[in-house]
Amino acid sequence: MGRSPCCDKVGLKKGPWTPEEDQKLLAYIEEHGHGCWRALPSKAGLQRCGKSCRLRWTNYLRPDIKRGKFSLQEEQTIIQLHALLGNRWSAIATHLPKRTDNEIKNYWNTHLKKRLTKLGIDPITHKHKNDTLLSSDGQSKTVANLSHMAQWESARLEAEARLVRESKLRSHSLQNQLGSSTFASSSSASTSVLIINSHKQDPSSSASPRLDVFKAWNNGGWLKSNEVSNGVGDLESPTSTLSFCETAPPIMATTSGGGGGILGENTMPMIEFVACSGSSVKEEGDQEWKGYESSTNLTEYKDGIMENSMTTFTCGLHELTMSMEGATTWSGSHESLRTNDHAIAEQGFTNLLLNANSGDDRSLSEGGGDSNNRDDSSSGNGSGDDFCEDNKNYWNSILNLVTSSPSDSPMF
DNA sequence: AACATAGGCAACCGCGTGCGA
DNA sequence: ATCGCACGCGGTTGCCTATGT
Numbered sequence: 001m002g003r004s005p006c007c008d009k010v011g012l013k014k015g016p017w018t019p020e021e022d023q024k025l026l027a028y029i030e031e032h033g034h035g036c037w038r039a040l041p042s043k044a045g046l047q048r049c050g051k052s053c054r055l056r057w058t059n060y061l062r063p064d065i066k067r068g069k070f071s072l073q074e075e076q077t078i079i080q081l082h083a084l085l086g087n088r089w090s091a092i093a094t095h096l097p098k099r100t101d102n103e104i105k106n107y108w109n110t111h112l113k114k115r116l117t118k119l120g121i122d123p124i125t126h127k128h129k130n131d132t133l134l135s136s137d138g139q140s141k142t143v144a145n146l147s148h149m150a151q152w153e154s155a156r157l158e159a160e161a162r163l164v165r166e167s168k169l170r171s172h173s174l175q176n177q178l179g180s181s182t183f184a185s186s187s188s189a190s191t192s193v194l195i196i197n198s199h200k201q202d203p204s205s206s207a208s209p210r211l212d213v214f215k216a217w218n219n220g221g222w223l224k225s226n227e228v229s230n231g232v233g234d235l236e237s238p239t240s241t242l243s244f245c246e247t248a249p250p251i252m253a254t255t256s257g258g259g260g261g262i263l264g265e266n267t268m269p270m271i272e273f274v275a276c277s278g279s280s281v282k283e284e285g286d287q288e289w290k291g292y293e294s295s296t297n298l299t300e301y302k303d304g305i306m307e308n309s310m311t312t313f314t315c316g317l318h319e320l321t322m323s324m325e326g327a328t329t330w331s332g333s334h335e336s337l338r339t340n341d342h343a344i345a346e347q348g349f350t351n352l353l354l355n356a357n358s359g360d361d362r363s364l365s366e367g368g369g370d371s372n373n374r375d376d377s378s379s380g381n382g383s384g385d386d387f388c389e390d391n392k393n394y395w396n397s398i399l400n401l402v403t404s405s406p407s408d409s410p411m412f
Numbered sequence: 413a414a415c416a417t418a419g420g421c422a423a424c425c426g427c428g429t430g431c432g433a
Numbered sequence: 434a435t436c437g438c439a440c441g442c443g444g445t446t447g448c449c450t451a452t453g454t
Contacts, residue, residue, distance in 0.1 A: 050439085051440085087443065090442060102423085105444090107420095
């Protein structure tokens with residue numbers, strides 16, 4: 001692969017853009033579109049390289065850019081997504097329409113990271129320093145397992161992007177095949193969105209691949225971490241269950257209508273972690289998980305669980321690909337996952353962070369009803385129980401967030 | 413008022429990847 | 434299969450402004 005000669009640097013201007021340059025670029029793009037960035041500068045009469053023009057446009061001049069202070073909701077979204085995706089700013093930006101990846105990155109580095117650090121939270125792992133005191137086993141496993149979730153989400157985002165590209169290429173031919181129940185898909189990976197879709201196509205299917213995926217998470221992560229915890233209340237001897245609501249439950253009426261933009265709006269499947277007493281995995285009717293369930297010493301199984309979980313996960317993706325072949329078109333009657341905004345609003349761990357920022361003059365009541373319903377934990381000291389509960393909400397909201405589709409993501 | 417330091421942000425740099433020739 | 438181009442992305446730099454001494 002030849003490395004691209006970025007641009008002919010001789011005679012090209014660098015540094016801050018002048019209003020005149022902005023005007024030229026803006027005027028040209030408004031009239032002609034950006035087209036080929038490389039050719040744009042000469043056509044627009046700019047002494048800049050195409051790359052510089054593209055950056056200026058995407059990060060500053062684009063009309064759909066929202067500038068100014070980040071809202072509380074946006075901050076929460078960034079924190080939650082960063083916990084799951086890491087420094088994948090473009091992926092994070094797809095969930096924050098009107099914000100650029102550069103802006104998000106800067107905001108993270110200059111504001112949010114510091115706040116996390118201030119609270120004793122590692123901004124990289126999002127792990128509280130007290131983890132070792134609280135539950136050196138469970139919490140660390142949770143973090144480790146979440147990294148697997150992040151890997152999956154990374155794959156999902158990439159698969160989504162690929163799928164969109166392919167769907168665009170095939171859009172015309174697919175139009176002609178809408179009546180057909182099957183079409184060949186060359187997509188090597190599928191997405192959570194399509195997991196839903198494929199399942200909806202065949203509601204009778206009891207071996208949905210997506211359940212394997214989520215069960216993998218469940219058994220590999222949440223189930224295990226909660227089982228080793230000795231929390232109180234909801235976390236008392238719980239079996240954490242990742243339930244998947246095929247149809248929108250009544251509670252969905254309380255959720256705001258974010259997300260779901262790209263695929264459809266008829267149904268609103270929702271993912272949520274449910275901490276409940278008693279077993280739940282077997283309720284899913286998946287025999288292969290019973291072995292884990294019957295284990296009385298999970299630590300002996302921990303490696304096996306993780307290994308099997310990821311194996312199942314991999315199979316799940318593979319099966320997804322197969323299932324996709326029976327799915328309808330991307331642009332057709334797709335169902336979508338939706339952001340459970342209510343869950344986000346309820347999450348507490350991030351509120352701790354935001355609350356603890358005494359220098360921040362914004363109150364938690366600000367930001368479109370982002371209420372702090374966990375005022376008893378707002379001290380930020382993070383007692384063990386509070387931390388567990390906060391963490392549950394925290395990751396709960398993360399998962400809901402990432403399984404949603406950005407409403408008007410530039411990615412799509 | 414002058415200087416030093418820190419914070420914030422726009423822009424640049426270099427790498428990875430997709431795609432067409 | 435290979436090569437070169439174009440673009441996207443994440444990390445980093447450097448300038449400007451605010452704040453402190």
